[in-house]
Amino acid sequence: MAKNIRTQTRQPAASKPAAASEAQKAEEENAKIEAQEKAQADAEQDAAEARAKAEAEQRAADKQNEAAAATKTSQDESGIEGLWIRSLPATFRRAGHQFNRHGHGIALEALTPEQIKALENEPNLVVERVTFTDAALPKP
Structure with a gap:
């Protein structure tokens, strides 16, 4: 007579919460990385805007200096x-x-x-x- 042996694979009780905890940690890590990438992109955009503003101000100052020099030259000549x-x-x-x-x-x-x-x-x-x-x- 053959005995019917039933084998069950049981996972330890702690493994399901551990898997959920690891998934949550991975999700939190991804959220941190995304936040860091967004902060870096925002900082780069702010830096680009600041450079563009500084360049525009420099061009305006150069134009004003050229106009002043032209006026002085015209006064000197005329x-x-x-x-x-x-x-x-x-x-x-x-x-x-x-x-x-x-x-x-x-x-x-x-x-x-x-x-x-x-x-x-x-x-x-x-x-x-x-x-x-x-x-x-x-x-x-």
């Missing part, structure tokens, strides 16, 4: 617009300046539009619009 003013009497005051018969120059940018109008309309003054240059001055 001179400064102004008024040469002589008085008919020995001395005469107008627009906060004292004039004599020898005359002196004033840059237009040093005067307000009202002062220019007052000087040009004053009958006791001879006013000429001129361009002041340093052409007559010796070059260093």
Whole structure:
């Protein structure tokens, strides 16, 4: 008579929770890696935006410096617009300046539009619009 032997494979009781615990740990590890990758991507994007902003600011500063240099060069080459003013009497005051018969120059940018109008309309003054240059001055 043959005995019917039944064999059962039993897993230890701790193995199912251990497998679940390992799966959970793997899932947590994947979440950490994804968070680190996202943080790194965000940091790289922030750095790229900061570089782009700095480059744009540098280009704007360069453009402004070029414009200032061009203005200075044009002033050096073309001179400064102004008024040469002589008085008919020995001395005469107008627009906060004292004039004599020898005359002196004033840059237009040093005067307000009202002062220019007052000087040009004053009958006791001879006013000429001129361009002041340093052409007559010796070059260093």
